[in-house]
Amino acid sequence: MGKTNVPRPTESELEILQVLWQNGPSTVRFVNDELSKRREVGYTTTLKLLQLMHEKGIVARDDSSRTHVYRPALREQETQGVLIDRLLEAAFGGSALKLVQQALGNRRTSREELSQIRDLLDQIDPQEPRPTNSPNPDELA
Structure with missing residues (x-):
């Protein structure tokens, strides 16, 4: 996926991606528990966000068992690059x-x-090279 085709996650979606990037494929319960360490988040909210992220292609879902496991479909570095480019242009005039x-x-x-x-x-x-007397x-x- 090229930089221009990378979906732009919302803040809430980025929080979920951070959990998945740091911990690998995870259940909704695990993601919700991790998010709840920072602020109160309802299980159904986390579930709905993950379902929407799946529809957008931001996460992939393994639904071969009763408990669905989600994994990031976006690479961390590529996503950060897209977000930095957007921030650089929007907030800092490039x-x-x-x-x-x-x-x-x-x-x-x-x-x-x-x-x-x-x-x-x-x-x-x-x-x-940096001068040694600087x-x-x-x-x-």
Whole structure:
């Protein structure tokens, strides 16, 4: 499925997808129990959402037994890419810099995350080594 053909899940559908991506194929009961750890969600609400997601092609369902088991039909990384593209255009006018500034400026970023971000930037642009005498970005945050 190309990026343009990936269904755009709602917030509630994304919550369910997160459960499925983290835990693998799951029953409605399991998904509902996981969602209920964060906020109260009725079983029938979770069931209806999963049924709608199945109709949209967001999840696949194994109904070979009495208890249906759902699994994500969308890959996590591909879905995140579509959502980031949409957010980037809608909220940041297509500016990746504004998105990153907002993301890093709104919460405390751990040293480990900053290190991973630096490694990613080095992979994207390996010709630009950081000067050794530059200030530590951790000290600027």
